Amino acid sequence: MTRRAQPINKHTAANGTVSYWFQIDVGTRPDGSRNRQRFTYRTMAEARREYRRISTEVAAGTYVARQTITLDEFLTGWLDGRRDIRPVTLAGYRHALKPVIERLGGVQLQHLTKTHIDDLVEWRMNSGRAPTKRLSDGSRAIVAFVGTQPDGVSYADVALEFGESGAKALDRLLAGGHVERPSRGRYLLPAASETTQTGVSARTVVTMLVQLSAALDDAMAQGFVVRNVARLVDRPKIVDREMKTWTDEQAEQFRSHVEQDRLYPLWLLSLYGLRRSEVLGLRWDAVDFYAGTVAVVAGRVVVAGQGTVTGDPKSRRSRRVLPMPPEVITALRAFKAKQAAERLIIGPGWPDTGLVGVNADGSPIRPETYSAEFSRQAKEAGVPAIRLHDARHTAASLMLDRGNPPLVVAKWLGHDPALTMRVYGHVYDDALQSAGASMFSPKAGDSAR
Known part of the structure; x- marks a missing residue:
């Protein structure tokens, strides 16, 4: 189209100010009618340049209308619209994006640049640790x-x-x-720490960038931005650390130590690889004593701002029915009888939650209390200190080390087989030594030839 053919009009205001404007169809509205917008500029050259740009983008389907929505407004709406995930997962997303909203929330979404996010990452890595939550x-x-x-x-x-x-x-x-x-x-009171860490870990920063990228991908899909600038930011390198696990002997040492503990059946479930949320979310009606199975159909987790809540398991694969060894079923049967005796002592004040993991007064065991008690029991048992979740790593490692197929182990854990091999496929030093020694050793039957 020649310059003369461009539909640019001149307008002179009452005060003598001259401007140049044009109208162009930039798409369709939700009701199907055409979306015709007017654009005004101070000079003819600017109007011509913008007309060519906008008309080209409209024809290519890449035109993005000017928006004044801020990053805070968009991210808040994006989080509020996430109805396809568990409350605890959504709370994690909100926590990950909290520094983005606090530091960059006032920036218009379409004005967000790579430099903005680079500066945010630098701040988080060096001095962006949130202060300790104030106690009541x-x-x-x-x-x-x-x-x-x-x-x-x-x-x-x-x-x-x-x-x-x-x-x-x-x-x-x-x-x-x-x-x-x-x-x-x-x-x-704990001993005072001599060093104060002011920055957050690389993993925390990467989690923030992953969620921000997911949100900006949605902004692109809605036509708010042309590109996802968060994907242009170099993510800090995460240094993977080997997960801590117990050996077979150490796991047995812990099991023997807690055998007389009131929560022995719960410790067994943790040793057999169930998540904390699955152990504490287990209900008596999900335990089939005759079939010898435990159905994982719920989880109890801590959600920021909501306390401890009960909901669905972590994922679709997490919902499963596990045939438990006789020792687990026996321990659960004894625990149910013990709870019946405790309930008689408490009387009508006993809360009828239906949960397996309750205190002697019938109140549900808090997740953080369960983890703290695990650490205390491990210390008393004289085994290496590991996290409660590391007991799950231990179970997976021992199952794989005993030659169980990865698909079976993944089914037991409620995980994807590939993830099971990548995350839980630990081997021990003696297994590594055997693997190396087998390289050039005679094959079975060679000596007989």
Whole structure:
């Protein structure tokens, strides 16, 4: 189209200001009518240049209408629209994108650049660690009370001073690192740390970038932006660390130590590879004593701002029925009988939750309490300190090490087989030594020839 053919019009305002404008169809509205927009510029040259650009983009289907929506508005709406994921997963997404909204929320979505995100990554890596969450007045009072006793305090001491609810707060303070428990029933203030880490880990930054990229992909699909600038940002390298696991002997040592513990059937389920959420979400009606099976159909997790909630398992593969060994079924049967006796003692005040993992008073076991108790039991058993989730790694490693097919192990864990081999396929030093020694050793039957 020649310059004279371009439909650019001149307009002179009452005050003598001259402007140049044109109208062009940029698409269709939701009702099917054409979306005709007007564009105004200060000079003829600018109007001609923009007319050629816009008409070309409209013809190619790449035109993006000008929007004033901010990054904060878009990300908030994007998160609110995520209805296809579990509450705990959505809480993780919100946490990952929180620094993006706080630092860049006022930037218009279409003005977001790679430099903006690069600066955010630099800040997160060097000084972007969020301050420790402020304790409530009641929790601060408990911490102060613990600090007044150089030799520490007992659970009963706190219960006498602050009541039963105050004593239960010790578990949350222990999980948050505000107090420590060097021995059973004894709580102390933790030793002061000499170093303060101000930046976050590379894995945290990568998680933030992954979620931001997913959101901007959706912005592209909706026609808000031309490109996803988050994908142009170099992600920090994550240094993979070998997961800690127990050997067969160490797992057996822990099992023997907790055999007389009230929560022995729960520890067995953890040793057999169930997630914490699956153990604490297990209901008695999902245990079939006659068939000897445990059905994983729910999970109890901690959701920020909502507390502990019960919902679906982690994924579609997580929903499964596991034929448990006799020792697990026997332990569960004994635990159910014990709970029946405890319920008779409590009387009508016993909460009827239907959960397997409850305290002696019938209240559900809190996830952080279960993890803290696992660490304490492991320390008393004299085995290496590992996370509760590492017991799941141990189960997978031992199953694979015993020659079980990866597909079977993945089915047991409720995982994808490829993920099982990549994440849980640990081998031990003796297995590595055997593999190396077998390279040039005589094959079976060679000596007989």
